[in-house]
Amino acid sequence: MPSPKPDLHAILDLDRTIHEPARLAILTVLAAAEEVEFLFLQRITGLSKGNLSSHTQKLETAGFLETLKAFRGRIPVTSFRITGEGRAALQAYHRQLRALLPKEGKP
Amino acid sequence: MTTPDLDTLAALTRDYAAFQTRKSGLATALGGLMAVVLAVGSLSPLFMGARLGHRLFLEYLVWTPLLWLLLKGLLARALYRGAGAVKALPDGAYERRRWFWIFGLAMFLLSVGLSGLYAFARGLLQAGAARDACVPAPPLWLLAMPPVYLLAMPWAIRGIEEARVYAVLVGQSVLWLLPYFLFYFKAPAPPLRTGWGLFGDLLGVSILVLWYLIVVWGALAMVRGWKEHRDFRRLLGALP
Numbered sequence: 001m002p003s004p005k006p007d008l009h010a011i012l013d014l015d016r017t018i019h020e021p022a023r024l025a026i027l028t029v030l031a032a033a034e035e036v037e038f039l040f041l042q043r044i045t046g047l048s049k050g051n052l053s054s055h056t057q058k059l060e061t062a063g064f065l066e067t068l069k070a071f072r073g074r075i076p077v078t079s080f081r082i083t084g085e086g087r088a089a090l091q092a093y094h095r096q097l098r099a100l101l102p103k104e105g106k107p
Numbered sequence: 108m109t110t111p112d113l114d115t116l117a118a119l120t121r122d123y124a125a126f127q128t129r130k131s132g133l134a135t136a137l138g139g140l141m142a143v144v145l146a147v148g149s150l151s152p153l154f155m156g157a158r159l160g161h162r163l164f165l166e167y168l169v170w171t172p173l174l175w176l177l178l179k180g181l182l183a184r185a186l187y188r189g190a191g192a193v194k195a196l197p198d199g200a201y202e203r204r205r206w207f208w209i210f211g212l213a214m215f216l217l218s219v220g221l222s223g224l225y226a227f228a229r230g231l232l233q234a235g236a237a238r239d240a241c242v243p244a245p246p247l248w249l250l251a252m253p254p255v256y257l258l259a260m261p262w263a264i265r266g267i268e269e270a271r272v273y274a275v276l277v278g279q280s281v282l283w284l285l286p287y288f289l290f291y292f293k294a295p296a297p298p299l300r301t302g303w304g305l306f307g308d309l310l311g312v313s314i315l316v317l318w319y320l321i322v323v324w325g326a327l328a329m330v331r332g333w334k335e336h337r338d339f340r341r342l343l344g345a346l347p
């Protein structure tokens with residue numbers, strides 16, 4: 001039986017906003033909680049402040065997360081929350097990637 | 108960027124969020140210790156009649172749950188929020204179990220309140236000041252504190268371990284206030300004639316069983332709280 005032709009379009013269809021490792025890590029963390037403060041996100045992803053801000057802005061522009069600004073006493077606190085769209089996109093990305101990866105035991 | 112794999116990232120976030128919203132670590136251990144100290148202290152003959160200032164020491168026990176709430180808040184701020192705040196995802200089953208404890212405390216307070224009313228209605232206890240009471244009149248606002256604690260519970264208590272500690276401390280403060288009220292509102296007639304004997308025996312046995320349960324639970328809470336605290340330290344160490 002001839003092996004099925006690899007579907008290159010499936011690889012190209014991967015959501016590039018999520019595919020970037022830092023943004024994937026950010027969305028994974030946000031999907032595991034209801035609301036995450038900037039400080040924790042920075043600590044757990046190991047990103048610099050500037051880098052994290054730039055990635056979260058891109059995710060917010062794509063509609064995958066929302067930014068929440070508040071004050072703790074006089075200190076401004078920034079938190080993030082994944083949107084329904086972001087959660088759906090992350091699940092779709094996982095499904096796509098799993099389908100593309102070789103099955104266990106096969107090269 | 109050096110990060111663990113995605114599953115580990117998600118698990119670390121969930122565990123950390125659980126500490127922020129549901130677990131209380133050392134506060135649980137502290138609550139267990141307070142419960143054991145109060146239970147063991149009650150065995151001392153000095154405990155019941157001791158005075159602090161012009162008031163009976165028993166009167167101050169009503170503040171124990173509030174003291175624990177304050178310490179819990181301080182410990183959470185000092186120990187469990189260092190790496191930023193994270194809110195856990197809502198969990199319906201967990202919420203139901205938390206409400207079970209709130210309901211349990213409500214039932215306990217209701218049964219104590221109804222027993223008191225029954226005792227007054229049957230004349231087992233004498234309303235008004237007993238002329239030869241050996242203690243000063245208990246301030247009536249003390250009676251308002253347990254319902255106030257109960258009303259605050261849905262907002263002040265977020266985790267099941269916390270709910271257990273709080274329920275035990277509020278229950279215990281009510282139990283140790285009982286003798287204060289009983290010393291003051293004493294039985295007007297010999298116990299056997301009024302039927303106080305059987306009622307008193309049942310009450311005594313219930314309190315004894317509760318005493319043992321509190322001591323065993325307190326010891327377990329200390330171990331659980333310490334374990335939770337160590338788990339959190341390990342979790343902080345696992346963060347990249």
